[in-house]
Amino acid sequence: MASILTSLREAGKTVLEIAEKKGLDEAEAYVVSNKVLTIRLANNAVFESKGVHDIGLGLRVIKGNMLGFSSTADLSKRSLKKLVDAATSTAKARKLPFKYSFPKPRKMPKVAGVYSRKLAELLSEKAVELAYDMVEASLGHSKKIVDNAGVLNVVNYETLVLNSHGVLARNRGTFFEASLNATAKRGKSVSEGSEATAGRSLRELKPKDIGEKAAEMAVSGLKSKKLKEDTYTVILDYEPAQEVIAYVSYLVSPMIAKLYYPLFLDKVGKKIASPQITLIDNPLMPNGVGSTPIDDEGTPSKKQIIINKGVLKKFVYDSFYGAIDKKKTTGNAIRTSFAVGVSSFPGKNYNGEPIPFPGNPHFKPGKWKRDEIVEETQKGLLVRRFHYTRLTNPTRGDFTSVLRMGLYHLENGEVAGALKKSRLLDNLLNLLKNVDAVSDKLVVAGSWGDYAHTPVIRTKAHVTSID
Amino acid sequence: MKEDLALFAVQHGSKLGADYVDARLEDHYNEIIIVANSKVQRGIINRKCGIGVRTLVDGAWGFQSTADLTKKGIRQAAKIAFKVAKASSKHVPTPAKLAPAKAYKTSYKAKVKVDLEDVAFEDKLKQIITWEKKLYTSKKIVRGIAEYTGIKIQKVFANSEGARISFSNSVAWASLKADSKRGDVTQFYDRIIGHSGGYEIFRKNDMEKIGSEVGRKAESLLKAKACKTENDAAVILDNDYAALLVHEIVGHPSEADRVLGREAAWAGTTWWAGKIGEKIGSDHLTAYDDPTINGTLGYYLYDDEGVKAERKVLIEKGVLKGHMQSRETAAVFGVKPNAGMRAITFEYIPLIRMSNTFFGEGDWKKEELIEETKHGYLISCMRHPSIDDKRYNWTISAQEAYEIKNGELTTHLRDVALTSIAPKFFKSMNAFTKRIEVLPLPGCGKGDPMQALYVGNGGPYIRGVATILGVQ
Numbered sequence: 001m002a003s004i005l006t007s008l009r010e011a012g013k014t015v016l017e018i019a020e021k022k023g024l025d026e027a028e029a030y031v032v033s034n035k036v037l038t039i040r041l042a043n044n045a046v047f048e049s050k051g052v053h054d055i056g057l058g059l060r061v062i063k064g065n066m067l068g069f070s071s072t073a074d075l076s077k078r079s080l081k082k083l084v085d086a087a088t089s090t091a092k093a094r095k096l097p098f099k100y101s102f103p104k105p106r107k108m109p110k111v112a113g114v115y116s117r118k119l120a121e122l123l124s125e126k127a128v129e130l131a132y133d134m135v136e137a138s139l140g141h142s143k144k145i146v147d148n149a150g151v152l153n154v155v156n157y158e159t160l161v162l163n164s165h166g167v168l169a170r171n172r173g174t175f176f177e178a179s180l181n182a183t184a185k186r187g188k189s190v191s192e193g194s195e196a197t198a199g200r201s202l203r204e205l206k207p208k209d210i211g212e213k214a215a216e217m218a219v220s221g222l223k224s225k226k227l228k229e230d231t232y233t234v235i236l237d238y239e240p241a242q243e244v245i246a247y248v249s250y251l252v253s254p255m256i257a258k259l260y261y262p263l264f265l266d267k268v269g270k271k272i273a274s275p276q277i278t279l280i281d282n283p284l285m286p287n288g289v290g291s292t293p294i295d296d297e298g299t300p301s302k303k304q305i306i307i308n309k310g311v312l313k314k315f316v317y318d319s320f321y322g323a324i325d326k327k328k329t330t331g332n333a334i335r336t337s338f339a340v341g342v343s344s345f346p347g348k349n350y351n352g353e354p355i356p357f358p359g360n361p362h363f364k365p366g367k368w369k370r371d372e373i374v375e376e377t378q379k380g381l382l383v384r385r386f387h388y389t390r391l392t393n394p395t396r397g398d399f400t401s402v403l404r405m406g407l408y409h410l411e412n413g414e415v416a417g418a419l420k421k422s423r424l425l426d427n428l429l430n431l432l433k434n435v436d437a438v439s440d441k442l443v444v445a446g447s448w449g450d451y452a453h454t455p456v457i458r459t460k461a462h463v464t465s466i467d
Numbered sequence: 468m469k470e471d472l473a474l475f476a477v478q479h480g481s482k483l484g485a486d487y488v489d490a491r492l493e494d495h496y497n498e499i500i501i502v503a504n505s506k507v508q509r510g511i512i513n514r515k516c517g518i519g520v521r522t523l524v525d526g527a528w529g530f531q532s533t534a535d536l537t538k539k540g541i542r543q544a545a546k547i548a549f550k551v552a553k554a555s556s557k558h559v560p561t562p563a564k565l566a567p568a569k570a571y572k573t574s575y576k577a578k579v580k581v582d583l584e585d586v587a588f589e590d591k592l593k594q595i596i597t598w599e600k601k602l603y604t605s606k607k608i609v610r611g612i613a614e615y616t617g618i619k620i621q622k623v624f625a626n627s628e629g630a631r632i633s634f635s636n637s638v639a640w641a642s643l644k645a646d647s648k649r650g651d652v653t654q655f656y657d658r659i660i661g662h663s664g665g666y667e668i669f670r671k672n673d674m675e676k677i678g679s680e681v682g683r684k685a686e687s688l689l690k691a692k693a694c695k696t697e698n699d700a701a702v703i704l705d706n707d708y709a710a711l712l713v714h715e716i717v718g719h720p721s722e723a724d725r726v727l728g729r730e731a732a733w734a735g736t737t738w739w740a741g742k743i744g745e746k747i748g749s750d751h752l753t754a755y756d757d758p759t760i761n762g763t764l765g766y767y768l769y770d771d772e773g774v775k776a777e778r779k780v781l782i783e784k785g786v787l788k789g790h791m792q793s794r795e796t797a798a799v800f801g802v803k804p805n806a807g808m809r810a811i812t813f814e815y816i817p818l819i820r821m822s823n824t825f826f827g828e829g830d831w832k833k834e835e836l837i838e839e840t841k842h843g844y845l846i847s848c849m850r851h852p853s854i855d856d857k858r859y860n861w862t863i864s865a866q867e868a869y870e871i872k873n874g875e876l877t878t879h880l881r882d883v884a885l886t887s888i889a890p891k892f893f894k895s896m897n898a899f900t901k902r903i904e905v906l907p908l909p910g911c912g913k914g915d916p917m918q919a920l921y922v923g924n925g926g927p928y929i930r931g932v933a934t935i936l937g938v939q
Binding site for chain 2: 036037038039040041042043044045046047048049050051052053054055056067068069070071072073074079082083086087089090091092093094095096097124125128129132135147149150151153179180181183192194255258259260262324338339340341342343344345346351352353387388390392393395396400402404421423448449466467
């Protein structure tokens with residue numbers, strides 16, 4: 001690893017020197033080494049095992065009031081010279097109507113539990129066995145389980161930010177995500193269950209738990225009834241609550257709000273959720289799934305309240321969107337690419353400019369035990385999984401998700417039985433405003449590359465059957 | 468690119484003992500410009516070159532990519548791909564087999580008139596700023612966004628069966644979107660222009676005029692009437708709406724890996740698994756996937772397994788005929804591979820993907836469809852899909868609609884969506900126009916890690932029956 005770090009640093013220094021020689025006012029190099037190992041499971045077998053070791057450099061340059069960006073995977077001096085030329089060419093017509101400068105050096109905090117040597121050095125053979133353990137545990141849970149599909153992603157990243165102001169910030173981390181989708185069958189009845197989690201160290205990876213929980217949910221849905229369309233009291237278990245957090249987190253990014261999802265654009269200082277809802281971004285949380293001591297511009301991370309008792313307090317900022325809105329960066333620069341045809345792997349990516357996003361967002365835990373929320377619900381639904389969740393009208397907040405599995409009818413505080421596939425069709429603001437209970441414990445939940453620490457929440461939503 | 472490096476990777480993987488090896492050596496150039504709210508938000512040039520090595524060892528797949536194009540780097544990638552496949556083979560009860568495919572040795576290029584790099588980035592940026600300005604047709608337009616993407620790819624494919632194929636591709640597209648507001652009513656309208664080719668598409672199309680049209684459409688929607696729900700309504704879908712519909716309820720469920728349950732943990736499965744040869748729709752319904760259409764976003768002549776591309780018949784006269792296949796899934800189904808495998812860059816293992824998926828033509832004219840409708844709706848331009856995991860129940864919103872009364876377009880409608888069950892809607896499809904359009908659809912997601920790919924989708928104008936939803 002030392003040799004990779006050395007070569008990344010050398011490439012970063014070299015490109016800054018070239019930029020200075022070419023007369024650019026400021027330059028910033030973001031250099032990445034990102035290893036991803038993916039074991040995909042399908043049809044009760046290991047379907048494919050694949051790896052990528054992505055190394056490259058993203059360069060931003062400033063000349064006068066112009067900002068440019070370019071990236072390359074070739075760190076040779078010749079390529080870096082071309083990189084500076086390309087970044088300069090992108091800057092030529094990108095005149096900013098405001099003053100912009102890259103972040104200055106600041107003291108970096110420390111965050112415990114974001115790098116695990118054992119996870120970083122996990123052998124691919126061992127990863128295959130750990131992934132397959134999920135399948136074995138699911139099949140072992142019940143003879144009714146007929147199929148399993150899932151994934152284990154293991155990520156090991158190292159980044160360096162260097163800029164003309166003297167920022168030299170190193171960051172490294174590891175994480176995994178593991179998920180399994182189990183299918184149960186009895187007679188003509190077929191039902192699915194799933195479990196997914198993520199973590200920063202190998203000791204948090206418990207494949208047998210994942211397999212058993214997925215199987216348990218699948219079997220529990222075998223006797224299911226059709227739901228009657230209505231507006232229900234709905235308990236969103238950990239995974240669907242995480243998807244709500246993910247959407248709210250999108251909406252508090254000024255870039256996303258200005259370009260794509262303007263739902264919260266004019267709502268800072270306004271009530272957008274029930275007083276039960278407080279959204280905190282805490283990238284300094286020890287062992288947090290999104291924790292990081294610095295953001296992807298080298299700015300120190302900090303804990304901040306984004307929604308306080310239902311009132312939207314702020315958006316989160318990187319330096320660029322901060323400059324647009326005349327705010328300071330909040331240490332929320334994340335480099336990722338939404339671009340089509342461009343690689344964007346779990347972990348760190350160098351081929352996009354920073355985007356402001358909450359790093360490790362979570363709802364503040366409430367006072368309820370999860371079981372108490374169920375017990376105190378006389379009539380309603382327990383939703384354990386969302387699927388294909390969409391903000392179908394990003395201006396108005398129309399929100400829909402397929403309740404593909406893990407849907408139960410609650411009566412008198414007890415799970416009265418499973419329900420067939422249904423669709424939640426409501427409005428995100430209504431969901432947030434109707435929250436009347438938040439559980440006291442944060443659990444890591446999510447799916448398909450997006451995870452957060454989340455409690456369980458109870459709200460109201462319109463649900464219709466689609467089976 | 469040093470083309471012999473792909474061959475070197477294949478030879479090294481074979482030497483290690485892999486039963487099959489292929490390698491994709493790729494050089495990518497990618498540029499992105501985003502202008503929104505009269506400000507340049509993004510101006511990006513990316514370059515990336517590397518190789519992806521795929522191995523089949525004792526029936527298990529392994530893959531490793533690297534941007535280290537030294538022989539040492541490539542040897543290492545091949546070694547890891549071999550090792551991980553070997554480890555995986557312990558847990559592959561049914562070893563993967565490959566359907567036979569001819570090993571082609573060929574080279575081809577997408578037709579390009581104006582190379583993307585021959586237009587100065589600065590000039591492109593200035594043009595896109597102008598397109599975005601045109602969106603603001605009145606004060607009612609509160610936000611505008613113009614996004615441009617251009618991609619050039621040089622690709623060399625080699626495999627252990629002797630295939631050597633090089634492909635030079637270039638794609639470009641731009642989207643223009645305007646958000647409008649009047650009182651509490653907010654609306655938006657967008658359009659995408661794109662193709663396989665160079666920058667000439669933005670000279671052929673008057674982008675400034677399109678920008679103004681998009682702005683005026685977004686304005687006009689403010690005056691449109693909110694749509695009301697109506698069950699089992701007669702609907703006429705335009706090409707653009709049909710493009711998203713065919714993508715979601717024909718394209719995705721036609722991916723053979725999905726049919727086999729291999730995407731169950733992510734996107735889902737397919738309701739028509741095991742139904743090949745069965746009647747699933749009306750006699751009028753035919754659908755294809757065809758990568759060989761020059762100038763479309765889904766254009767290619769050989770896929771990422773080196774299989775020669777052809778038009779795939781997915782549904783013919785209402786009968787489910789076939790799926791999009793890889794060599795491996797073709798062996799499972801006992802059919803010929805049909806060139807369905809693609810990866811977005813060398814860093815990813817190929818997956819079965821749509822190329823250009825579209826509904827086949829009929830013999831109606833658009834005007835006739837409308838004239839023959841006593842009461843119904845013309846549904847125009849795709850917006851957002853929400854589809855269940857089996858691609859059975861679907862809801863797709865549209866940008867606008869018009870009520871049809873006695874054969875004439877009448878009330879302009881906003882906030883409209885259609886919903887139905889796939890087989891029910893397929894059976895209801897009773898008239899297709901002669902003229903087909905295959906439109907650009909950049910942004911099809913699949914896989915883990917996710918691969919966001921550009922494809923083509925479309926069809927003719929289509930008449931059917933669905934529930935129309937007022938989504939207010």
